[in-house]
Amino acid sequence: MAYACQMQSSFHSFQTQLWDVELTAEAVTSPLVLDEFIKTGEYSDSDCRLPEQYILPEQLCPQVAYNSYTEGTPVIDLKSFTMSDDQSTLQNSIEEVAKALKEWRIFHVINHGVRKEVIQALRAQTARLFKLPLAQKMLGHVTGSMLGYSANEATVTDCQKLPWSEAFTVMGSPELHVREYASKIWPHDHDTFSCACEEYGSCFRQLAEQIMNILINVLEVDPGHFEELRKRPLVALHPNHYPICPEPDKTLGLGPHTDPGFFTLLLLDENVGGLQIEKDGKWIAIRPLKDAITYITGDCIEVTSQGRYKAVRHRAVTNSKQPRSSISFMYAPTPTATISCPPELITEEQPQIYRPFTWDDILAIRKSRATEIHQGKLRIIDTFMKI
Numbered sequence: 219m220a221y222a223c224q225m226q227s228s229f230h231s232f233q234t235q236l237w238d239v240e241l242t243a244e245a246v247t248s249p250l251v252l253d254e255f256i257k258t259g260e261y262s263d264s265d266c267r268l269p270e271q272y273i274l275p276e277q278l279c280p281q282v283a284y285n286s287y288t289e290g291t292p293v294i295d296l297k298s299f300t301m302s303d304d305q306s307t308l309q310n311s312i313e314e315v316a317k318a319l320k321e322w323r324i325f326h327v328i329n330h331g332v333r334k335e336v337i338q339a340l341r342a343q344t345a346r347l348f349k350l351p352l353a354q355k356m357l358g359h360v361t362g363s364m365l366g367y368s369a370n371e372a373t374v375t376d377c378q379k380l381p382w383s384e385a386f387t388v389m390g391s392p393e394l395h396v397r398e399y400a401s402k403i404w405p406h407d408h409d410t411f412s413c414a415c416e417e418y419g420s421c422f423r424q425l426a427e428q429i430m431n432i433l434i435n436v437l438e439v440d441p442g443h444f445e446e447l448r449k450r451p452l453v454a455l456h457p458n459h460y461p462i463c464p465e466p467d468k469t470l471g472l473g474p475h476t477d478p479g480f481f482t483l484l485l486l487d488e489n490v491g492g493l494q495i496e497k498d499g500k501w502i503a504i505r506p507l508k509d510a511i512t513y514i515t516g517d518c519i520e521v522t523s524q525g526r527y528k529a530v531r532h533r534a535v536t537n538s539k540q541p542r543s544s545i546s547f548m549y550a551p552t553p554t555a556t557i558s559c560p561p562e563l564i565t566e567e568q569p570q571i572y573r574p575f576t577w578d579d580i581l582a583i584r585k586s587r588a589t590e591i592h593q594g595k596l597r598i599i600d601t602f603m604k605i
């Protein structure tokens with residue numbers, strides 16, 4: 219429970235903090251403005267300019283529009299792993315994943331086995347949640363717990379500006395904890411919401427396990443090294459909502475970051491772009507792929523692969539035409555397990571890059587060096603580098 223609670227603030231370093239009981243005036247401003255946009259599609263209090271607290275300095279503004287896609291995001295067909303007993307086909311598929319991880323650090327997964335109805339139900343229920351008035355959404359917030367509405371009170375960057383989005387997090391285990399959260403928001407009618415999250419949680423957990431097996435095959439290491447790390451993985455359900463934005467080129471929906479876990483499985487909005495990744499030093503827009511689930515490499519894969527497969531820096535941009543939603547599923551190590559790279563990957567030419575650490579160490583660094591992290595000047599895993 220404690221882990222989950224602390225994790226809340228480390229999942230979106232740049233973006234979200236669980237609201238604490240006392241709300242500051244600044245903290246309240248943000249979701250109220252967003253709430254207005256969600257309900258009405260426009261901000262009734264102004265001439266529809268972006269409120270000042272969201273306007274980024276020019277050098278931090280997105281230069282790439284939400285729909286200026288760079289094509290070529292790799293597509294991995296999971297069927298080629300599950301349906302084939304032919305060793306050479308399997309080997310080809312593994313090499314394809316290795317290439318995708320190396321060149322893009324992100325890929326779309328098709329034939330992933332998660333039923334359409336599960337995804338549709340989750341999308342519908344999270345949309346229903348975001349549409350509620352702010353006061354009702356706030357009821358779902360439980361201080362000191364793993365569940366909560368995340369108002370965007372943290373900074374996108376060093377300039378103390380707010381991201382143009384709101385989010386929910388169900389930490390720990392959506393299957394186990396969502397009812398506690400949902401029953402606060404809908405005391406008499408939370409079953410459809412809870413069931414949708416529970417079903418999604420267990421399907422995505424299974425999918426994450428399968429992808430983790432593939433990654434271990436890609437690394438060609440002893441699976442035993444990951445046993446403890448996978449025993450009680452930390453997972454989180456995290457839906458994001460980005461309202462229509464009056465001036466999308468002056469702000470970000472979500473600032474640049476890497477995800478802290480092994481990886482994230484994202485349900486992108488199929489109709490609206492917004493996810494951008496940093497590739498070869500440039501920001502590029504990813505085109506969503508219908509019926510796919512998008513894999514994003516996180517920090518813990520970077521560490522456990524000895525830096526062979528790097529975490530992908532990504533961000534979300536907004537637009538002035540349509541609201542956008544995305545739903546993240548984070549898959550991270552067992553909080554108490556030691557995170558280290560398998561010994562097979564340590565050689566004379568490539569000595570160990572990171573010293574072993576635990577999720578608790580990650581949380582401690584997050585707390586003690588929060589400013590540098592928010593400013594994008596420090597990546598947590600860099601503090602575990604051996605000198």
Ligand SMILES: O=C(O)CCC(=O)C(=O)O
Nearest residue numbers: 456458492493534544546
């Ligand atoms: O909305 C998106 O496409 C990105 C979301 C994201 O990066 C996250 O939830 O960590």
Ligand SMILES: [Fe+2]
Nearest residue numbers: 475476477532
């Ligand atoms: Fe992310």
